[in-house]
Amino acid sequence: MADLIGAIWRKSTRSNSNSNCVEVAGNLARETGLVLVRDSKNPSGAILSFSHADWEAFVGSVKDGRFDL
Numbered sequence: 177m178a179d180l181i182g183a184i185w186r187k188s189t190r191s192n193s194n195s196n197c198v199e200v201a202g203n204l205a206r207e208t209g210l211v212l213v214r215d216s217k218n219p220s221g222a223i224l225s226f227s228h229a230d231w232e233a234f235v236g237s238v239k240d241g242r243f244d245l
Contacts, residue, residue: 180204180212180223187216202231 183201191197199219201212211231213224226234237243 183212185214185219191216202228205231 180201182204184203185199185201187197187199195216197216198213199216201214205211205228209228210225211228213226215221
């Protein structure tokens with residue numbers, strides 16, 4: 177796993193304190209090639225890592241409405 181020192185975690189502005197949300201740290205992608213994702217309610221828990229290309233493809237699919245019900 178990448179060195180997490182310097183990871184800047186951010187949560188959607190649409191989240192509030194009662195939401196089950198994820199936090200994303202993408203600022204290390206240039207150095208490590210990874211975008212990191214964790215549960216905002218358990219920041220010391222498991223961290224998922226995605227390649228920058230896979231993360232961009234996922235975000236693009238969300239924006240295109242591919243996951244809308």
